Amino acid sequence: MEIRNIAIIAHVDHGKTTLVNQLLKHSERYDAHSQLDDRVMDSNDIERERGITILAKNTAIIYKKYRINILDTPGHADFGGEVERIMHMVDGVLLLVDAYEGVMPQTRFVLKKALEAKLLPIVVVNKIDRKFADIQRTVNEIYDLFIDLGADEHQLDFPVLYASGIQGLANYKPHLDMDIKMEPILDTIIDFIPRPNQDETGHLQFQPALIDYNDYVGRMGIGKIYKGKMTVNDTVSCVRMDGSIIQFRIQKIFQSMGMEKIEVESADAGDIVSIAGLPDIHVGETITEVGYEDALPHLHIDEPTVQITFLTNNSPFAGKEGKFVTASKIDERLFKETQKDVSLRVERIQSSEAWTVSGRGELHLGILIENMRRENFEFQVSRPRVIVKQIDGVKHEPYEDVQIDCPSEFMGTVIEMLGERKGDLVTMKQIGDYSRIHYTMPSRGLIGFMTQFLTATKGYGIISHIFLDYRPVVYDTVGNRRTGSLVSLNSGMTTAYAIGRLEDRGQMFLEPRVHVYEGMIIGEANKDTDMVVNVTQEKQLTNMRSAGKDSTVVLRKPRLMNLEACLAFINDDELIEITPKNIRLRKALLRANDRKKAFYNETNE
Structure with missing residues (x-):
């Protein structure tokens, strides 16, 4: 069976997970009598409530005797590191762009990573049935973006399809046909995306790009088999990031099919699988045959930019509402999270019941806090703060690329708020009744900004931001609360x-x-x-009667x-x-x- 490996990339809320749902329904293994939940790939409760994908997930469908491995990636900037690593596992990308919103900051980020990895893109203009959708403007923006990012001639020759993920319809032309479902997208994947560069006769090379955790088998590495064949009970070598080598036995191999993980005895080059057997397997290491320890290039893992201090609860109400309140339980839970989330760093503060937890952003850490709260943990956290680095003896802090869309009537208030938070205006343009402004500003200025921004724009504003780089610290205080x-x-x-x-x-x-x-x-x-x-x-309470009625x-x-x-x-x-x-x-x-x-x-x- 031939294989195609593809990642679905897009800005947050442009319809990736909904589209994967529709593609799953066209699998030859899909039972028409079973019902897929809405956004079935978002398995976490918080993912469902917020309508965002937090961790990348892989699945596969069988279509016309092809096995298509699909990776659903996060759209939010805080989880951009997952997108970057996934690019090494696939041979093409499905770029989704909302026909109304057009190209957004995260669209630029994910496409840049795909083009740098020399992947072939397929463009899907999604939500063309949305009110006020401007399909031609969106297509023009996409072509401009490809040229800005330096796409080569091969990458510029991309097919464009038009779809409505919510209706499960797709077409080669910019209109929908109720008789044509997802077949145009699946056929284009088979025809346009190359088969993996697989060498089944070579010596085994496998590299985990994602980490999963299972209570029964522990930590598992998810990645692509670049060469050779992998079989359960094989003894293999793991080339560590520092060059050291450790041998272990492969206990389990899992392949994804629809919403299930199927245990298999063996897997061949080109396939994407999960393996268990090494308790401390890490992203970027290389699994090889014993005696042929040829390491693949290391994968880049984005460094954390924001940190929070976690503490055991010592308030007068401590222990009255939570089940897990001790330092040992919190320590165990934070360690378990680092087993799944490679972008998270946890460091115990010496001689105290406190931990410094570092992540990719405020949302990243907020979701960890909310998950622990729902698991009956009780603890305290400090204010989020950015991680400051010393570069050549000078303090540097992270800066963000910020794009804001909001009704023009609120633009003055938003510009004033961003100015107070030391933002620098780059561009401004008006699209109908809405205005779009582009800023660069310190990450410190964005901490706590979202709530004020939504209040100021009465919920109509959309803010997108992504990490830019580290720059020298210029301002002493940014974004502190002015009231007591x-x-x-x-x-x-x-x-x-x-x-x-x-x-x-x-x-x-x-x-x-x-x-x-x-x-x-x-x-x-x-x-x-x-x-x-x-x-x-x-x-x-006295027996004195007041002059006026209470x-x-x-x-x-x-x-x-x-x-x-x-x-x-x-x-x-x-x-x-x-x-x-x-x-x-x-x-x-x-x-x-x-x-x-x-x-x-x-x-x-």
């Missing part, structure tokens, strides 16, 4: 009477009848300094603070307490006197 916090004076339960009296001092985060403790943040002050307030005060207290609705809002809100001296039932904000030092001493010592240093 309302901090609880004592422990107890909030009352409507106390909240009503404090509403003119800021915006509350809590309703009445909620348990609080001393040092817990209960709102945002309307001044630039913290205010310690009594939010548990009860109304004095009126019913009508409280303003408190601001809803989810995890993203909390990460955006906190300053360096504040923490987020994460439990399965609640997300609370608190001061790192709970007692007011301790905070005063720390401030005094800091100002006198």
Whole structure:
């Protein structure tokens, strides 16, 4: 059976996973009586809720006696490292572009990686049935992008197809035909994408580009067999990144078919498989025959740019809501995450119950926090901060390439917000009622920006950003909160009477009848300094009759603070307490006197 290996690449939310769903339905192994879930490749609960792909996944379909291995890649910039490594496993890419949004920053990033890897592209203009879709403009933008990125003549001779992933329709022409399903895309893959450069008679060479984890067999490497054949129970060599060699026995080989992983006895050159047997297999290592340890070029793994400190929960409410609260359990869970996610770094802070966790962005780390919360862990996290590097004795920080689309009426506010966060305007253009602006700015300026941006644009704005490079640190402070916090004076339960009296001092985060403790943040002050307030005060009950009739207290609705809002809100001296039932904000030092001493010592240093 001939093989085709292809990756589906696109900007976030341009329809990759939905298209894979439709392609799976055209597999000769697909049972028409079974029902595929919507976006079936997004197996994680958070992926389904947010509608994004977090980790790359591989599947395969049988079509016209061809085995087509398909890799569904993440579209978000925080998970761009996965896309880069996948390019080494495939022989072509399916580039999806939304007919309404056109070329976006992540479109440029993923296509650049594909062209650098000398892969042949097939372009699919998706969502052509979307209202206000401009197909011709999108196609022109795609050609301009290919030329900008220096595509060679062979790569510029790409086929263009038109599709609606949600309807499961595709065509060679820019209109849809209800009788033509996904066949044009599948036929083009078979005809246009070359077969793998496979050498079945050579000595084994296999390189994992992704890591999976299974509770039964442990860590597994997912990659392409470049040469030779692989069989269960074979003893093979692993050439490590440092050049050392270790031998192990292949315990299991898995091939993907539809939504299942099928255990096989052997696999040949050109195929994409998962193998188990080496407990600490890493991305970029080479698995070879014993005695023929010829290593493949190392794969690049993107360095983390943002880090957060994880701590065990030491608040007065510690241990009341979570199941896993000890340092050993948190340490074990963070280590398990590094087994799957090669872009994550975890380092235990000596002599403390704290860990420095580094990742590719705020979203990357936020999803880890949310997953642990849902698994009944209880812990605390600090404010996200960028990783600063020393290059030639000078401090450098990461910069981002930022593109924003929003209604023109909000453009002035957005430009002012980006200016405050030290962004530099590159280009600006208007498309109908919308404006598109292109900025470069420090990554620090984007931490906590999303929540403010969506509020300022009333939810209509779209922001896309991608890591650019490291540049010298120019500004001391970028993107810090200008307002103080309302901090609880004592422990107890909030009352409507106390909240009503404090509403003119800021915006509350809590309703009445909620348990609080001393040092817990209960709102945002309307001044630039913290205010310690009594939010548990009860109304004095006396037998004295008031001159006027008591009126019913009508409280303003408190601001809803989810995890993203909390990460955006906190300053360096504040923490987020994460439990399965609640997300609370608190001061790192709970007692007011301790905070005063720390401030005094800091100002006198």
